[in-house]
Amino acid sequence: MAVDLEGASNYSRLLTRGAVGVVLALWLAWIWGPLVWDFFTGLSANPQTTPPTLLPDEFTFEHYRNVVVEEGMPVYIRNSVVVTAVATGVSVVVGALAAYALTRYDPGDGQVSFFILSMRFLPPIAVAIPIYMMFVGVGWINTWRVLIIAYLPIGIPISTWIMLIFFQRIPMELEEASRVDGWSRIQTWRRVVLPLAAPGISSAAILTAILMWNEYVLALVLTTTQSAQTIPIYLAGFVTTRGILWGRMGAATIIAITPIVILAFLAQERLVAGFTLE
Amino acid sequence: MSVLEAVTDSSAVRARLDDDRTIAWLFVAPALVLLGLVAIYPFAMMIYNSLFDFTQAGRMDEFVGLANYVRVLTDGRFTSGAVFTVGFVLVVVTAEFLLGLGMSLLIYSEFVKRRQIWVVLSLPPMMLSPVVTGLTWRMLLTPEYGMVNHLLGIEVAWLASRPWSAVAVVVADVWMWTPLFVLVFTATIQSIPAVYYEAARVDGMSRWQQFKWVTLPQMRTAIAIVLLLRVVRAFKVFPKIQVLTLGGPGSYTESIAMVTYNYGFRFFDLGRANAAGVLYWLLMFVAAYLIFRSVAEDLISPGGEG
Numbered sequence: 001m002a003v004d005l006e007g008a009s010n011y012s013r014l015l016t017r018g019a020v021g022v023v024l025a026l027w028l029a030w031i032w033g034p035l036v037w038d039f040f041t042g043l044s045a046n047p048q049t050t051p052p053t054l055l056p057d058e059f060t061f062e063h064y065r066n067v068v069v070e071e072g073m074p075v076y077i078r079n080s081v082v083v084t085a086v087a088t089g090v091s092v093v094v095g096a097l098a099a100y101a102l103t104r105y106d107p108g109d110g111q112v113s114f115f116i117l118s119m120r121f122l123p124p125i126a127v128a129i130p131i132y133m134m135f136v137g138v139g140w141i142n143t144w145r146v147l148i149i150a151y152l153p154i155g156i157p158i159s160t161w162i163m164l165i166f167f168q169r170i171p172m173e174l175e176e177a178s179r180v181d182g183w184s185r186i187q188t189w190r191r192v193v194l195p196l197a198a199p200g201i202s203s204a205a206i207l208t209a210i211l212m213w214n215e216y217v218l219a220l221v222l223t224t225t226q227s228a229q230t231i232p233i234y235l236a237g238f239v240t241t242r243g244i245l246w247g248r249m250g251a252a253t254i255i256a257i258t259p260i261v262i263l264a265f266l267a268q269e270r271l272v273a274g275f276t277l278e
Numbered sequence: 279m280s281v282l283e284a285v286t287d288s289s290a291v292r293a294r295l296d297d298d299r300t301i302a303w304l305f306v307a308p309a310l311v312l313l314g315l316v317a318i319y320p321f322a323m324m325i326y327n328s329l330f331d332f333t334q335a336g337r338m339d340e341f342v343g344l345a346n347y348v349r350v351l352t353d354g355r356f357t358s359g360a361v362f363t364v365g366f367v368l369v370v371v372t373a374e375f376l377l378g379l380g381m382s383l384l385i386y387s388e389f390v391k392r393r394q395i396w397v398v399l400s401l402p403p404m405m406l407s408p409v410v411t412g413l414t415w416r417m418l419l420t421p422e423y424g425m426v427n428h429l430l431g432i433e434v435a436w437l438a439s440r441p442w443s444a445v446a447v448v449v450a451d452v453w454m455w456t457p458l459f460v461l462v463f464t465a466t467i468q469s470i471p472a473v474y475y476e477a478a479r480v481d482g483m484s485r486w487q488q489f490k491w492v493t494l495p496q497m498r499t500a501i502a503i504v505l506l507l508r509v510v511r512a513f514k515v516f517p518k519i520q521v522l523t524l525g526g527p528g529s530y531t532e533s534i535a536m537v538t539y540n541y542g543f544r545f546f547d548l549g550r551a552n553a554a555g556v557l558y559w560l561l562m563f564v565a566a567y568l569i570f571r572s573v574a575e576d577l578i579s580p581g582g583e584g
Contacts, residue, residue, distance in 0.1 A: 020390065124535070
C-alpha cells in the first residue's frame with residue numbers, strides 16, 4: 001500500500017518535472033527567439049523570404065559594412081557615448097552628494113527626497129517641449145549640450161533614488177568613529193564612506209547609463225541631423241524614412257545592443273542589485 | 279538620526295549641528311538647483327506658454343487663456359490617446375505581473391536547479407531600447423516575411439488592423455518588461471527564510487496556502503515598488519509604438535505621449551502641445567499618487583500584515 005502510494009507520487013512528480021521543463025523551454029524561446037532572429041537577419045544575404053527561415057541560406061557581412069560605412073553609424077555611436085557618459089557622470093556625482101546628505105542628515109525631513117523622486121512623474125515629452133522652446137532661440141538645438149541638459153531630469157532622480165537606498169545601509173557609526181579618531185570630513189569621506197558606497201554608486205551609474213543610452217523622446221525633439229543624433233533615433237529612422245531594409249536593420253540593432261550586453265555581462269551583479277535594490 | 283538624539287544643551291554641540299545642517303544643504307543643493315533649472319523652470323514655462331497661441335513658425339502670438347485646453351480636450355485626439363494609454367497600462371502591467379509572478383514561482387519551485395542561471399537568461403529584453411523592441415517585433419509580425427504568422431500558420435495583418443495592432447503593441451511590451459518582474463520577484467522569494475516554509479508545513483499547509491500565507495505577504499513591498507515603477511514607465515510609452523505601428527491604423531494605437539508630440543512637431547501647434555503636456559503630466563501625477571497612496575502602507579511596513 002505504502003509502496004503503491006510512493007510509486008504514484010513519484011510518477012506524478014515526474015510528470016510535473018516534465019511540464020516544468022516544457023514551460024521553461026517555451027519561456028527561453030520567447031525571451032531569446034526575437035533576439036536570435038535579429039542576429040540572423042543581420043547576417044542573411046536574403047533576409048526577406050516566404051516562408052521565413054531562421055537560419056539564412058547564405059551568410060554575409062554586407063549589412064554590417066553598409067551600416068558602418070555607408071550610413072555612418074559610428075557618428076551616432078559617438079554621439080550616444082558622449083551624451084550618455086557626460087549626463088551619467090553629472091547625474092551620479094550630483095545624486096551621490098544628495099543621497100549621502102539625505103541619508104545622514106535629512107535637511108528637509110523627507111520633503112527633499114520626495115521632491116527629487118517626483119521628477120520621475122514628469123513625462124519626457126513634457127520636459128522636451130519646454131526645453132526645445134528655451135533653446136531653439138539660442139541655437140542649441142542639435143548639440144550634445146542640449147541633450148545632456150535634457151537628460152539630467154531623468155538621470156538625477158533615478159541615480160539619487162538608487163543611492164539613497166544603498167547608502168541607508170552603510171552604518172553611520174563607522175563615520176562617527178573615524179571623526180572621533182580625529183579624521184577630517186574629507187578623510188572620512190575618502191577612506192570610509194566612499195569604499196562602502198562604491199557598490200551603490202556603480203549600480204546607480206549602470207542603470208542611469210542604460211536609461212540614457214536607450215532614450216528616444218528627448219533626442220527626437222532636440223536633435224534634427226546626424227551630427228548630434230543618437231543611436232535610437234538612427235534605428236527608428238529605418239521605419240519612417242527608408243522603407244525597411246531588413247538586413248541593415250538587423251545588423252544595426254545588434255550593434256546597438258552589444259555595448260549593453262557586454263556591460264550587463266561584466267557588471268551583472270551590480271546591475272541586478274540596482275534593479276532589485278538589494 | 280542618531281546625531282539628533284545626541285542633542286544636549288551644550289552650545290558646542292549646537293554649533294556642530296548647525297554646521298552639519300549647512301553642509302547637508304550644500305550637498306543637496308546641486309541636485310535641487312539643477313532640477314530647478316532643467317525641470318521645474320521649463321515645466322513652469324510650459325504652463326505659462328499653454329495660455330498663449332503660437333504661430334506655425336513657433337513664435338508666441340496672443341494670450342488665449344484656457345482656449346488651448348478646450349481645443350485639446352474637444353478635438354478627440356487627446357482623449358482617445360488618454361483612453362488608449364490608460365487601457366494599455368492596465369493590460370500590460372497586469373499581464374506582466376501575472377506572467378512574471380508565475381515564472382518566478384516556477385523558477386523557484388523544487389523542480390528547478392541552477393535557478394540563478396534561469397533568472398539571468400530571462401533578463402535581456404528589459405535592457406533594450408524600446409526602439410529596438412519595436413523594430414524586432416515589427417520584423418517578427420510583418421505578414422509575409424514575419425516568423426509569427428509562419429509559426430502560428432495564420433495570416434494576420436498585425437500592424438495595420440484592429441484590434442491586432444493594439445495586441446502587437448501589448449505583446450512587445452510584455453516581452454520587454456516581464457523580465458523586470460521576474461528579476462525583482464525571484465530576488466524577493468530567494469530572501470524568504472526557509473524556516474517559514476518548514477513551519478508552514480508543520481502546520482499542515484498546502485502548497486497554495488503556503489503561497490497565500492507565507493510567500494505573498496513577504497512579497498508585498500517588492501510588488502508595491504515594481505508596480506509603481508512599471509505604471510509610471512508604461513504611461514510614457516511612445517517609441518515602441520512609433521516604430522511598430524506609427525500609432526495606426528489611423529490613430530488607433532496612438533499613446534498620449536505621441537499625441538502630445540504630434541501637436542507640436544507634426545501639426546506645428548505649440549499652443550496645443552503645451553496644454554496637452556500639462557494635462558498629460560496631471561494625469562500621470564494623479565495615477566501615480568493613487569497607486570502610491572494605496573501601496574504606501576506596504577512601502578512603510580515591509581512584509582507586514584497591515
